[in-house]
Amino acid sequence: MRADLSAIVRWVAPEARVLDLGCGDGSLLRTLWQERRAPGYGVEIDDAAVLECVQNDVNVLQVDLESGLSLFADRSFDCVILSETLQTIHRTELLMREMLRVGREVIVSFPNFGHWSARLQVVLGHMPVSETLPYEWYETPNVHHCTIVDFEHLCRRLELRIRERLVLHRGKGVTWLPNLRGSVAVYRCTADS
């Protein structure tokens, strides 16, 4: 399992009601059910991934995240997860606000554009390609790259309180110079109030 997903599984409380946005084949939801007895729903737009969710016996809703989370009532989930999907969203701020509306807490993971290898590639005149950013610029589904510093700036703007943060590189925790040495970041946040 991807290292950010292992962290997410640890952070989700037993029996929490979970919404996984951009849930892919539903394997995180399946794990959360098996290990945490956390019942959940996934949102996914891709046909092949939706089919895999049905095959995995995971509740999946095929709707577009860009149009918000109108299917879900206010505060209807304990935890809303956006794992490695933030960078593919056009209306990032709208979606983050929607996540705060429907969930008591949000968990977000994303590839850190501030990692030194990305910075170096840009300095050398190229868009970065790496393990966590595996696409060439002309084929990438990613539209909004950000760094750890940038994301925390958005959290302040949205009045989000960061409860936990885990920065990873190749599956291992990074504490020293995280925005330079970490390639993936995972956050657990709640509304500030």
Added chain:
Amino acid sequence: MNAPHDPSSVGAVVAHQAHFGEPLRLKGGAELPAYDIAYETYGELNAARSNAVLVCHALNASHHVAGHYAEDAKNVGWWDNLVGPGKPLDTRRFFVVGSNYIGSCFGSTGPASINPASAKPWGADFPVVTVEDWVEAQARLADRLGIERFAAVIGGSLGAMQALQWTLSYPERIRHSIVIAAAARLTPQNIAFNEVARQAIMTDPDFHGGHYYEKGVVPTRGLRIARMIGHITYLSGEAMAEKFGRLLRRGAPGFDFDVDFEIESYLRYQGDKFSTYFDANTYLRITKALDYFDPAAEYGGNLSAALARAKAAFLLVSFKSDWRFPPARSREMARALLDNRRIVSYLEIDAPGGHDAFLLEDARYHSALRAYFGNIEL
């Protein structure tokens, strides 16, 4: 289509008739003193009686869901691409029941049946029936077949309304509800199409207020137009353009009122065909059943409150090109089920076929149904 040796076909099937002597109280207040239900079954009911799936049909179909009749090999069931050995609804695993609703003209008691009170066809006197009434009758059929609880009830369009109503009328008797190309209530626009169809029938001089059987005539003109309107709304504009374009039947415009465009020819053909086999009184009643269906009505329009008593797991499927029962209507149901914390999955298939897409064999659609049925525990 399916030759008798086709291993994925249920093969030659037989339609059954179940007679019910106990009166059926209808939602509209009338009572049917006795009635018959036509049905077919495929596969075997297992010892635990846990593998029964009810297939509910839509407007113009019947209990003949799969296979063919020995004496009429070309009469293939309307959902034969879904139901059979090795098909998404696998008859080696499930016991599948197709039941014809009351008011139909295909075998169950309907307007063309004999009214015991008058010894003449019911005609206009046949009561208006509702989705709730059909579910009631299906529950009695299930009792008769020894099915206490369905593993699943599945339907598209009007059939999907029955699959939904099952979860409300008999929440304990259905484990999975598969609701395809559906709406929890029709929009005024949708009711409007039905009303035009009904007006076409009722203003036909051969309609005789619904008592045309005894006059020896059929309001074919009205039925033709009703069917033409229906067909326009079942297809997407895209599918129609793809299929017919602006092709001219005679190669050049005729500057008259014979058939010019292929689409005109298609509609006339469909209308003619329909008017030879479908009953006008049935058409009127079925469209009314569609219009009246609205489980939220008795909850002040609150669908979430209406669905609170449902216990089943749900699979909802819509098709993007379906403008008669568009995805937004299915999302309303998904939202209401989520409000009630029900188990629900919702698929929005980007298929071009319009409302009729639910009858077609789209790979994404059928793969999802196959996976869903595969995960139903027996």
